[in-house]
Amino acid sequence: MAIYFSFAELLDYPSHGLEDCANQIARECAEARSSIEAFQSATRGKSLGELQEIYINAFDFRPDCTPNLGYHLFGDDGRRGLFLAELKGRMEACGIVLGSELPDYLSIILRYIDRVEEERIPLIEDCIQPGLARMTEILDATENPYRHAIHALLSFLEHEAKSREGVEAARV
Numbered sequence: 001m002a003i004y005f006s007f008a009e010l011l012d013y014p015s016h017g018l019e020d021c022a023n024q025i026a027r028e029c030a031e032a033r034s035s036i037e038a039f040q041s042a043t044r045g046k047s048l049g050e051l052q053e054i055y056i057n058a059f060d061f062r063p064d065c066t067p068n069l070g071y072h073l074f075g076d077d078g079r080r081g082l083f084l085a086e087l088k089g090r091m092e093a094c095g096i097v098l099g100s101e102l103p104d105y106l107s108i109i110l111r112y113i114d115r116v117e118e119e120r121i122p123l124i125e126d127c128i129q130p131g132l133a134r135m136t137e138i139l140d141a142t143e144n145p146y147r148h149a150i151h152a153l154l155s156f157l158e159h160e161a162k163s164r165e166g167v168e169a170a171r172v
Contacts, residue, residue, distance in 0.1 A: 003028055007153050008110035010039075011067065011146075014051040018043075025152060031159040035152035042145035058139060058146040065138040069131030070104035080104075087112075090119070106131070121164070124157055132157075 006028075009021040019040070026036040043051060059067050066072075070087075074080035087103035091112050101108055109128060113120040132154050139147035 002114065003156070004110045004114035007156070008107040008114070010149055011110070011153065012107035014048060014055050016048065018051060025156075029152070029156045029159075032152035032156045035148045035155060039145050039148035039152065042148065054145055058142070058144040062138060065135050067106040067135075068102055068104045069106055069109060069127050070102070072131040072134045073127060090116070124160075129154070129157055 003025065006021045006024045010018065010025065022036050022040050026033045026040075029036075043054070046054070059065055070080045070083045074083060084103055087109075088098065091098065091103050091108065094112070094115050096108065096112055096115070098108060103109075104127075106128070109123060113123050113128075132150055135150050136147065136154065139150060
């Protein structure tokens with residue numbers, strides 16, 4: 001499902017192509033469209049440098065809003081180290097290159113679940129959604145445009161969960 005990859009690109013440190021990712025998400029995810037359009041409106045006309053500054057202000061200057069989801073789940077507890085080690089091994093086994101980021105970095109996890117369907121639901125429910133919920137609490141108190149991007153991802157994930165529940169209920 002390439003939509004996870006598009007969200008990964010949108011929520012990673014900005015580079016060229018950000019607008020294309022936002023447009024693809026808006027086309028493919030009706031449930032996320034209004035949040036994506038709000039993000040696009042808030043970032044329209046910004047240079048790449050300005051977009052990078054907005055990103056840094058949302059996530060790097062706010063350690064409590066880090067895109068490293070394991071921190072939201074475990075803090076500095078030793079369990080985070082185990083979580084990171086397990087994720088790293090699984091990601092490397094399927095060819096994901098971590099670069100300088102830790103394996104619990106939101107964009108890397110989204111790229112991972114784009115490739116590994118059998119781990120998608122547990123990672124979404126147990127890692128991504130709780131981390132995003134914490135991030136929205138923080139970003140909603142700001143005017144930072146990335147709050148809209150996070151809301152778009154949450155809307156998409158909630159829609160996917162409802163779709164899964166409907167399919168499972170139909171099987172019973």
